[in-house]
Amino acid sequence: MALPKYTEPHYRIWHYFYLTICTFVFFFLIAPLFVIFPLSFNAEEFLVFSDGMKRLDPDAFSLRWYQDMVYGTKNPWGLAAKNSFIIAIFATLGSVLLGTVAALGLSSRHMPYKGIIMATLISPMIVPLIISGVAIFFFMAKVGLAATHTGIILAHIVLGTPFVVITVTATLSGFDHSVTRAASSLGSDPVNTFMKITLPLILPGVISGGLFAFVTSFDEVVVVLFLAGLDNTTIPIQMWTGLREQLSPTILAVATCLIVLSTLILVTAELLRRRSERIRGINR
Amino acid sequence: MSSETNKILTTDGIPLEESLKKAEKKNKIKAFLLVAPLLLFLIITYVFPIGDMLFRSVDDRMVTNMLPKTFKAMEKWDGKELPDEEVFEAFYLDYKKLVEEKTFGKLATQLNYEKNGFKSILKKLKRKMKKFEEGNYKEQIMEVHKRWANVEYWRALKRRTPAYTYSKYLKGVDMYENEDGKIVQVPEDRRVHKILWVRTIEVAFFVTVLCFLMAYPIAHLLATLPMKYSNLLMICVLLPFWTSLLVRTASWMILLQQQGIVNDFFVWIGLISDDNRPEMMYNKTGTYVAMTQILLPFMVLPLYSVMKTISPSLMRAGKSLGGTPFVAFWKVYFPLTIPGIGAGCLLVFILAIGYYITPALVGGASGTLISNQIAYHMKSTLDWSFASAMGLMLLTGVLVIYWIYNKLVGVDNIKLG
Numbered sequence: 001m002a003l004p005k006y007t008e009p010h011y012r013i014w015h016y017f018y019l020t021i022c023t024f025v026f027f028f029l030i031a032p033l034f035v036i037f038p039l040s041f042n043a044e045e046f047l048v049f050s051d052g053m054k055r056l057d058p059d060a061f062s063l064r065w066y067q068d069m070v071y072g073t074k075n076p077w078g079l080a081a082k083n084s085f086i087i088a089i090f091a092t093l094g095s096v097l098l099g100t101v102a103a104l105g106l107s108s109r110h111m112p113y114k115g116i117i118m119a120t121l122i123s124p125m126i127v128p129l130i131i132s133g134v135a136i137f138f139f140m141a142k143v144g145l146a147a148t149h150t151g152i153i154l155a156h157i158v159l160g161t162p163f164v165v166i167t168v169t170a171t172l173s174g175f176d177h178s179v180t181r182a183a184s185s186l187g188s189d190p191v192n193t194f195m196k197i198t199l200p201l202i203l204p205g206v207i208s209g210g211l212f213a214f215v216t217s218f219d220e221v222v223v224v225l226f227l228a229g230l231d232n233t234t235i236p237i238q239m240w241t242g243l244r245e246q247l248s249p250t251i252l253a254v255a256t257c258l259i260v261l262s263t264l265i266l267v268t269a270e271l272l273r274r275r276s277e278r279i280r281g282i283n284r
Numbered sequence: 285m286s287s288e289t290n291k292i293l294t295t296d297g298i299p300l301e302e303s304l305k306k307a308e309k310k311n312k313i314k315a316f317l318l319v320a321p322l323l324l325f326l327i328i329t330y331v332f333p334i335g336d337m338l339f340r341s342v343d344d345r346m347v348t349n350m351l352p353k354t355f356k357a358m359e360k361w362d363g364k365e366l367p368d369e370e371v372f373e374a375f376y377l378d379y380k381k382l383v384e385e386k387t388f389g390k391l392a393t394q395l396n397y398e399k400n401g402f403k404s405i406l407k408k409l410k411r412k413m414k415k416f417e418e419g420n421y422k423e424q425i426m427e428v429h430k431r432w433a434n435v436e437y438w439r440a441l442k443r444r445t446p447a448y449t450y451s452k453y454l455k456g457v458d459m460y461e462n463e464d465g466k467i468v469q470v471p472e473d474r475r476v477h478k479i480l481w482v483r484t485i486e487v488a489f490f491v492t493v494l495c496f497l498m499a500y501p502i503a504h505l506l507a508t509l510p511m512k513y514s515n516l517l518m519i520c521v522l523l524p525f526w527t528s529l530l531v532r533t534a535s536w537m538i539l540l541q542q543q544g545i546v547n548d549f550f551v552w553i554g555l556i557s558d559d560n561r562p563e564m565m566y567n568k569t570g571t572y573v574a575m576t577q578i579l580l581p582f583m584v585l586p587l588y589s590v591m592k593t594i595s596p597s598l599m600r601a602g603k604s605l606g607g608t609p610f611v612a613f614w615k616v617y618f619p620l621t622i623p624g625i626g627a628g629c630l631l632v633f634i635l636a637i638g639y640y641i642t643p644a645l646v647g648g649a650s651g652t653l654i655s656n657q658i659a660y661h662m663k664s665t666l667d668w669s670f671a672s673a674m675g676l677m678l679l680t681g682v683l684v685i686y687w688i689y690n691k692l693v694g695v696d697n698i699k700l701g
């Protein structure tokens with residue numbers, strides 16, 4: 001972004017002003033996340049930087065809140081983490097399976113009533129979560145699945161499928177259908193063609209859709225708040241209760257772990273995106 | 285033209301046209317069968333329950349079924365004076381049955397929604413009723429509490445006669461149907477919902493504007509910087525995007541608290557004095573700041589993906605044709621980014637209007653939105669039909685915005701990442 005030498009002074013000033021604004025916005029976006037990190041190592045119980053921390057005194061830092069998170073008495077985080085992972089994994093599997101198959105049908109040019117069906121399929125993404133929560137709660141209560149893992153998993157499949165449908169249809173929009181025709185003309189049956197030809201080509205899209213579904217489920221609070229009983233508490237529910245009652249440093253330890261997890265997911269998603277761009281680049 | 289011989293036949297003797305139609309139909313069914321599982325799943329677990337919400341919001345059969353004799357007797361009552369003995373007797377019989385079945389509590393709750401103070405007089409009636417003698421129920425019931433002699437309560441009861449009602453929707457906009465059947469506003473000091481609706485729209489609007497003002501420059505920077513720098517800066521947008529909502533809200537709670545870093549900073553630069561730290565959380569300020577930061581990536585990403593496709597030579601062409609950089613930007617660059625602006629604003633506005641978690645945690649009493657009210661009625665007052673009605677009103681609002689957007693910009697122009 002170096003300016004050419006002939007730039008007039010007032011545009012030069014304007015340019016630096018613009019860069020300053022951008023710096024502020026980037027700072028605004030990312031800085032809040034970095035507050036959590038040092039405070040989770042605080043040796044004291046308060047959520048402010050102690051004088052010791054400001055002096056970088058090693059005694060002011062400790063791992064006690066991480067210890068509390070894992071070994072604390074009556075601590076809810078173990079169960080919550082287990083539930084969160086179980087629910088998110090099954091919800092992701094369900095969303096990916098249903099979403100991918102539906103996306104295959106949707107991107108066929110023979111699909112009837114495409115507009116209205118697509119609108120229905122992605123509606124859980126547009127409807128405010130609180131409304132989805134109320135509606136799904138009524139349904140689950142009626143069929144007796146409220147406060148069960150199954151109920152929450154089904155609800156998260158509902159919320160996760162739109163992401164899979166969108167990413168997979170996007171991948172399929174650049175898909176060269178002559179390769180599947182070539183496969184069938186060489187005597188491959190449809191299932192074989194899908195497993196050997198189509199799936200490997202659309203896999204990046206499927207996985208990134210799956211990542212979206214996983215994060216959606218793992219991070220979801222509103223619907224779970226309605227559905228969860230005492231045995232189905234998840235990490236977000238525990239954080240929600242903790243934040244409402246009392247902000248304890250243990251929550252910050254959990255939050256730090258979640259930031260690490262989201263960094264891992266971000267890296268995976270980015271790598272996948274680049275890979276899929278490369279594959280599509282070769283096709284052209 | 286009509287002669288049979290002109291038709292082209294396939295090898296098995298069927299006209300080609302028919303054969304093609306058959307194949308097309310087969311393909312259609314195949315495509316539909318692929319979509320069918322998900323569609324069916326969503327219809328059962330999602331579309332149908334939203335319909336159920338609609339039904340619940342107008343359904344009032346519970347009260348109707350609880351007091352069948354009373355409502356029958358009330359048919360002839362004009363609602364002006366106190367009803368006569370017949371109504372009182374019917375009510376006594378209905379209520380006695382409910383007390384025996386132990387379901388009178390539900391009735392008390394329902395009638396209390398209609399008129400405050402119903403619950404206590406029903407409870408009192410239940411206690412005194414055991415000693416009632418046969419006949420002249422009007423006198424005996426009116427003896428129990430003076431409110432039973434107040435015609436207002438009987439009118440309130442009569443209002444619950446129909447099996448279906450739109451009163452919950454009226455309540456959602458602070459109105460009710462009065463004794464004469466006219467729709468009027470509730471007294472000034474009890475208009476809580478209107479404030480919430482206005483506040484929700486206001487917050488959603490300003491958060492969208494703030495997000496737009498902040499996202500536009502950085503999306504532009506990301507789109508014009510060389511790849512190796514922009515990828516690095518993109519992390520600043522994507523990391524918050526992938527991070528848990530609660531984690532981000534928690535960090536704002538730490539930052540904005542009275543002894544928090546933001547206040548520390550303001551004290552340090554001398555903007556405020558140390559013993560006079562303002563409350564930045566548990567009010568509207570908290571809601572605005574936290575929601576803007578949380579929703580900002582949803583604005584940046586669509587803008588970025590649109591700006592990425594605009595060739596830099598267009599701006600150069602504009603400038604070489606004599607436009608100043610500002611004119612070139614305004615006449616060439618800006619119009620090309622409108623699809624991105626539309627998508628970002630729609631996304632942020634729709635997300636903001638239904639926001640629940642962040643306002644509940646940092647909003648306090650003056651920063652909560654309509655979603656919080658819905659959740660409150662779902663979990664605390666258990667007035668589910670009212671929660672449904674409010675939810676559907678919100679949903680209608682969202683759909684209207686979506687529809688307007690579709691008319692103005694076209695949903696197909698949305699670009700997400």
